[in-house]
Amino acid sequence: MDLVFVTAFGIVYAIATLVLLALGLAVIFGMMGVINLAQGEFLMLGAYTVLLATAHGLGVWAGIALAPLAVGLVGVLVERAIVRFLYGRMLDTMLATWGLSLALVGLVTLIFGPTTEGVATPLGFFTVGRYSLPYYDVLVVGVALAALAGTYGLFNFTRAGVVARATMQNAGMVAGLGVNPAWVYMGTFAYGSALAGLGGAVMAPLTGVVPTLGLAFIAKIFITVIVGGPVILLGTTTAGSVLGLVESLVSSASTPIYGQVAMLAFAIVLLRLLPQGISGFWRRGV
Amino acid sequence: MKAEPAVWAAGAVALGGLPLLLSAFQVVQLTVFMAFCLLALSLDLIWGVAGILSFGQAAFFGVGGYAYGVVGINSGSTALALAGAVLGAAALAALLAYFTFYGRVGAMYFAVITLTVTLILHQVMGSTADPRYAIGAARLGGYNGMTNIPSLALELPGRAPIVLEPVPLFYAVGGLLLLVLVLGRALVRSPFGRVLLAIREDEGRTELLGYDVRWRKLLTFAISGGIAGLAGGLFAGWGNFINPQVFSLSQSALVVIWVMVGGRGTLYGAVAGALVVQSLTNYLGAASVTYTTVLLGLALVVIVLILPGGLVPALGRLLSRLAPRPGRALEVPP
Numbered sequence: 001m002d003l004v005f006v007t008a009f010g011i012v013y014a015i016a017t018l019v020l021l022a023l024g025l026a027v028i029f030g031m032m033g034v035i036n037l038a039q040g041e042f043l044m045l046g047a048y049t050v051l052l053a054t055a056h057g058l059g060v061w062a063g064i065a066l067a068p069l070a071v072g073l074v075g076v077l078v079e080r081a082i083v084r085f086l087y088g089r090m091l092d093t094m095l096a097t098w099g100l101s102l103a104l105v106g107l108v109t110l111i112f113g114p115t116t117e118g119v120a121t122p123l124g125f126f127t128v129g130r131y132s133l134p135y136y137d138v139l140v141v142g143v144a145l146a147a148l149a150g151t152y153g154l155f156n157f158t159r160a161g162v163v164a165r166a167t168m169q170n171a172g173m174v175a176g177l178g179v180n181p182a183w184v185y186m187g188t189f190a191y192g193s194a195l196a197g198l199g200g201a202v203m204a205p206l207t208g209v210v211p212t213l214g215l216a217f218i219a220k221i222f223i224t225v226i227v228g229g230p231v232i233l234l235g236t237t238t239a240g241s242v243l244g245l246v247e248s249l250v251s252s253a254s255t256p257i258y259g260q261v262a263m264l265a266f267a268i269v270l271l272r273l274l275p276q277g278i279s280g281f282w283r284r285g286v
Numbered sequence: 287m288k289a290e291p292a293v294w295a296a297g298a299v300a301l302g303g304l305p306l307l308l309s310a311f312q313v314v315q316l317t318v319f320m321a322f323c324l325l326a327l328s329l330d331l332i333w334g335v336a337g338i339l340s341f342g343q344a345a346f347f348g349v350g351g352y353a354y355g356v357v358g359i360n361s362g363s364t365a366l367a368l369a370g371a372v373l374g375a376a377a378l379a380a381l382l383a384y385f386t387f388y389g390r391v392g393a394m395y396f397a398v399i400t401l402t403v404t405l406i407l408h409q410v411m412g413s414t415a416d417p418r419y420a421i422g423a424a425r426l427g428g429y430n431g432m433t434n435i436p437s438l439a440l441e442l443p444g445r446a447p448i449v450l451e452p453v454p455l456f457y458a459v460g461g462l463l464l465l466v467l468v469l470g471r472a473l474v475r476s477p478f479g480r481v482l483l484a485i486r487e488d489e490g491r492t493e494l495l496g497y498d499v500r501w502r503k504l505l506t507f508a509i510s511g512g513i514a515g516l517a518g519g520l521f522a523g524w525g526n527f528i529n530p531q532v533f534s535l536s537q538s539a540l541v542v543i544w545v546m547v548g549g550r551g552t553l554y555g556a557v558a559g560a561l562v563v564q565s566l567t568n569y570l571g572a573a574s575v576t577y578t579t580v581l582l583g584l585a586l587v588v589i590v591l592i593l594p595g596g597l598v599p600a601l602g603r604l605l606s607r608l609a610p611r612p613g614r615a616l617e618v619p620p
Contacts, residue, residue, distance in 0.1 A: 035394055035397075035398065037401075082587060082591065085591055086590070086591075089594075090393075090394050091339050091393070091394070091397070092590050092594060094339075094394070094397060095542060095546070095586060095590045096586065096587045096590040096591060098535075098539055098542075098583075098586060099539070099582070099583040099584065099585070099586025099587040099588075099590065100583060100587055101535070101583065102535065102536055102539055102579050102580070102582055102583030102586070103579070103580050103582075103583030103584050103587070104583070105579065105583075106577070106579035106580035106583060107580055109579075110577075110580070215405065215535060218405065219401070219402040219405040219406060222398045222401070222402060223398075223399075223402055226395050226398060226399070255413070257409055257410055257413040260406055260409060261406055261410060264402055264403070264406050268382075268385045268386075268399065269385065271385070271386070271389050271391055271395070271399075272385045272386075272388065272389035273389070275389045275390045275391055
């Protein structure tokens with residue numbers, strides 16, 4: 001019974017991390033159609049925010065709270081300096097953000113060095129029968145749920161969110177109604193960046209902080225969002241669940257590396273069967 | 287394009303003469319640059335000609351290198367090893383192409399999937415440090431890489447294989463590059479190549495004209511993967527070594543940068559781009575890999591923002607604008 005609970009929690013946790021890490025990309029790619037290959041580096045910057053905050057005596061929680069703001073700001077800069085010139089040229093956006101990704105990894109390595117820095121995991125452990133689990137893992141699941149619910153609420157029940165969705169559907173009409181689409185694009189990109197910052201910050205105590213942190217996740221999160229398909233939030237969650245399940249099952253049976261390989265192979269076969277992604281046949285929505 | 291055979295002849299003459307003019311070190315350097323030219327060419331074939339952006343050329347390059355190592359170490363024959371490099375990479379490309387092109391996955395998704403395959407290969411190959419990860423006598427070696435890969439050798443029936451010295455190796459790689467370039471140009475100008483150009487311009491319309499684009503894309507991608515595999519095999523044979531670094535993001539980005547610098551769609555541009563960028567990075571010095579990564583990344587951003595057509599074509603336009611125009615010179619004052 002305890003083992004069942006621990007295994008089930010492990011699967012829920014794998015799904016939650018996948019969803020949390022992929023959520024920012026789901027907004028930027030799913031809504032705006034911008035493939036941001038620097039998304040992994042946004043995660044990395046979020047993690048470094050936590051590292052800096054703890055180094056300056058602010059504590060992990062302050063770092064996690066600051067990370068979305070800091071990375072959101074980076075998102076604004078990137079959107080203004082690079083991405084806004086490339087809307088509608090998807091492949092060029094991809095190449096430019098890829099260059100940005102390399103440059104960011106290089107710059108952070110120059111500043112902080114290539115070593116992995118640890119951030120102490122806050123909170124303690126609780127026991128289930130003979131097993132003990134960290135409270136922090138429960139917190140990760142909670143943050144993932146909150147971020148998901150917050151994003152769903154934002155795009156469905158607030159004026160800003162509805163305006164953003166309207167802009168993605170018909171920017172000309174929105175402009176005719178007196179909203180400047182450029183601001184909406186900037187805001188949406190910044191929101192997606194901030195989500196990435198949050199994800200990276202929450203993961204920082206678990207993975208350690210290293211300039212190449214983004215590389216470890218970028219493949220996973222892109223696959224999750226692509227398999228998710230056009231209904232971004234529900235699609236990403238469903239894809240995250242299916243792929244997280246495959247990954248954690250194979251990982252626990254062999255090694256995490258094979259877990260990733262199985263996940264990728266599964267995703268490619270899935271895309272052969274459902275080219276539009278899992279949510280390709282659903283009613284469109286957020 | 288009547289002048290093209292003349293260009294090839296000039297290339298052959300230049301190849302033949304270069305080892306006489308260069309130092310031994312430069313010959314060795316240029317040999318590996320020409321292997322990179324093949325890699326750039328493979329991307330230009332699928333991206334510049336057929337319009338399908340692949341971030342996975344580095345993966346096929348790496349698979350080719352590893353295949354060369356495994357077959358070479360186990361069989362002792364480098365000709366077999368090179369064939370293994372080409373076929374292994376082409377088979378992986380064809381498999382990937384089957385799932386994506388026949389699944390009608392979009393162009394963006396295709397690019398991302400090729401990138402993820404590269405990243406996963408990087409991690410998988412990195413996790414093979416344990417001695418039990420070996421294929422026959424060839425140990426994969428994790429992040430330390432595979433060592434003792436045999437050098438390219440000339441194998442004639444009934445004689446002991448002759449390991450190629452730097453200059454003969456230069457001729458061998460250069461000759462292969464020229465051969466692939468000529469065949470590639472012939473492919474582009476064949477009826478098959480015309481359909482590829484049509485796919486690049488408008489895939490939907492090409493299909494409506496009755497062409498099955500799926501197997502054409504698959505075949506082109508397999509050829510492109512095979513060329514990248516050949517480049518990887520030559521690279522492994524050149525350095526007697528290969529490690530998972532060939533699957534890294536910066537390596538994949540480098541291939542794209544070569545083609546972007548040289549301009550897409552001509553095959554010549556890709557070769558020129560690889561030579562220019564590699565010579566420049568060499569000249570700037572391997573002061574620090576980190577600085578190079580930063581510069582490469584910024585270069586990619588700047589090229590996309592300012593010169594999306596490529597650096598070499600832009601320079602060409604600039605030069606032709608500076609050159610005197612024939613009509614103007616005849617203006618005679620009254």
